[in-house]
Amino acid sequence: MTFLELCQTLRREVGAAGTGPSSVSGQTGEYARLVEWIRNEWLRIQERHERWNFAWAEGEVEVEKAFRDYDLPSDVLRIDDQTLYFNDRYLSVVDWEEFRKTYREPAGQEVKVASFSPDGKLRLNAFPSNDGTITFEYWKTPQRLEAGSEKPRCPEQYHIAIVYAAMVQYGLYENAPEVVQQGRLNYSGVYQEMINRELPSVGIQGPLA
Secondary structure: OHHHHHHHHHHHHHHHOOOOOOOOOOOOHHHHHHHHHHHHHHHHHHHHOOOOHHHHHEEEEEEOOOOOEEEOOOOOEEEEEEEEEEOOOOEEOOOHHHHHHHOOOOOOOOOEEEOOOOOOEEOOOOOOOOOOEHHHHEOOOOOOOOOOOOOOOOOOOHHHHHHHHHHHHHHHHHOOHHHHHHHHHHHOOOOHHHHHHOOOOOOOOEEEE
């Protein structure tokens, strides 16, 4: 479902008046609340875990000889530090405290170690002797729905979990305990299936980028 379709489904599920919303922008009153509840609950679902399968991606950074600090893609939440390579060479990742003590002076070293500075940049232990590409796997920052045509990243069968979570917020706002109860009951089953299928069975350690 699209963002707009999720809002319309929420309206039907809770029995709100009308046939809309017809858009996710420019709404007021109850329809504005429906839109915000869908947007916010999708963010909350994503924020409960970092390593959703649907948030996984592959990235790369172009490396130049004159630099050892590099910006990561803007949507990087966490790097899988077991997948960091400079061309065909594996880069060991160490925590920032160790890195800044050991590799303060980069002269005369080969590029073989990397770390992530507090401001989110990737730093190499030395200046590269040649241009190249650093590749890695990572998990994306949570998706914020904006346009009505946007779809949540998760598989389609789990979109309804967003609606059920938003139902709870509607019920709390309207002091409708039956809506809260129904939303929580419906949500728990779909969300548990989503957990079982969309989270890795074994966590991968890696620094926040």
